[in-house]
Amino acid sequence: MRFILALAAAGLFAGASLAQDANLPPPELNTQAVPGVMARAVDDVIRPGYHAFEDASGRLANDMGVLCAEPFPKNVDAARHAFAATVEAWSKIEIVRVGPVLEDNRFERILFYPDRKSTGLKQVQAALVKKDETATDMQTLKDKSVAMQGLGALEFILYGTGSEDLTGERDSYRCRYGMAVAENLKWLSGELVRAWDDPNGIQKAWKTPGPDNPLFRDEREAVGELLGVLVHAAESVRDQRLETFYKGEGARAFPKQAIYRRSGLTFTSIEDNLKGIGLLLKRSDMAELLDPEVRSIVSSIEFLLKSVERKAGELDRDVKSDVELSVKDNEARAKLDYILLNAKDLILRLNDQYGGAIGLSAGFSFSDGD
Structure with a gap:
């Protein structure tokens, strides 16, 4: 069957x-027929796709900020829901592996996968153990390994070993690191939107x-x-x-x-x-x-x-x-x-x-x- x-x-x-x-x-x-097809690909699929990803990652960054300020179970649920929405928005547009997303390692900074040797996972876990403060600021996080600054890193922060700490102290290290990742995703999505929206x-x-x-x-x-x-x-x-x-x-x-x-x-x-x-x-x-x-x-x-x-x-x-x-x-x-x-x-x-x-x-x- x-x-x-x-x-x-x-x-x-x-x-x-x-x-x-x-x-x-x-x-x-x-x-x-080619110019019309290409124009529709840009205006009806690619640009709306990146806009949807920017909107979702913006809500994610906001919900992570709320969670850090108010570390309650309901806010963990909200942040996880926003993460799922961001993954869904990204998964629809990640098929476009050409153009601006390939510049400045944007694709890998958004999603480092596959990670067959668990290199990225180990880096994220090390940051959580050492409480590396440079990972809690988007401006310094973006210069670190691509594996530490995207969806894979944030998934571990929200769902991985030790994620129960998110309902502990206010502005915990784990949450602030997650918020920096979310802000980085918001910035990267905005760069993609600006690149594709530029008429020239x-x-x-x-x-x-x-x-x-x-x-x-x-x-x-x-x-x-x-x-x-x-x-x-x-x-x-x-x-x-x-x-x-x-x-x-x-x-x-x-x-x-x-x-x-x-x-x-x-x-x-x-x-x-x-x-x-x-x-x-x-x-x-x-x-x-x-x-x-x-x-x-x-x-x-x-x-x-x-x-x-x-x-x-x-x-x-x-x-x-x-x-x-x-x-x-x-x-x-x-x-x-x-x-x-x-x-x-x-x-x-x-x-x-x-x-x-x-x-x-x-x-x-x-x-x-x-």
Whole structure:
């Protein structure tokens, strides 16, 4: 039963493939549609996504400040709720791993993951033990290791060993360190908002490909960047969100390496990653770049995305966000297998099938090919 949705989606694509192969001329990129697609990607997805992340991290910084001043259980709950909202907002927009987020190590400063050798965790724990005051000021924190200043660090502060100290003394070290992290996230999100909102900055480069453009000399390069965002996002779901802790039936599982396992946001973040892919595909109207005869390719991709999203959501509910339980329970493992299988299928559909249908198959390779 778990493969029915995948087979149904494959059937949708089969029709598209037949249409494409029915003695049609080689596909060519619809260059006239590219500026509109790129503009919608910027204005309807990327900029709103960073604004949502800035809003969420702003509320998080505020709630951490309240918690430090009034260390009561209800304020711990409020701070944790704000943390979850920030993770959800970030997970939708983190798929955009290009542009300003890669400058000044912003991406790693927001989220240092995977941390296979627990380097970041050890640094955060050391700061908490030593009570390093330079970690409690955003201005000095931002110059420290990237692993000490983002979502991973704050998750440990709010949920990790010793988090009961948050309801102890007022303005405790642990809370002040957490507040500095939250303020740092707010600042970083604001930098991303300002970079993408600048009409003469990166949004102009995305919207107007051409020979004088510093990023995209033509429409082909612009669409290559956009499609690359989707492909690499799908790869990240498979490689970094799932295979970091679960590689499939028969392979040893490492649930303690799962992202956001302490806060119970592992499967929520995966679901939001997939939602981010779907939003970029749909709201930018990437189907417009295809010949009408093969636009069902996009429908099949959207169908597959929705089915994988649902499985991630079911996992979140079924195992109560318990990653360790998810790798032990037979039904939960079947859903993990489903996501793994179809995440790989998603990569192929985006990279080979959609890319080929818009004429980017020759000379373009977005996928890692695994």
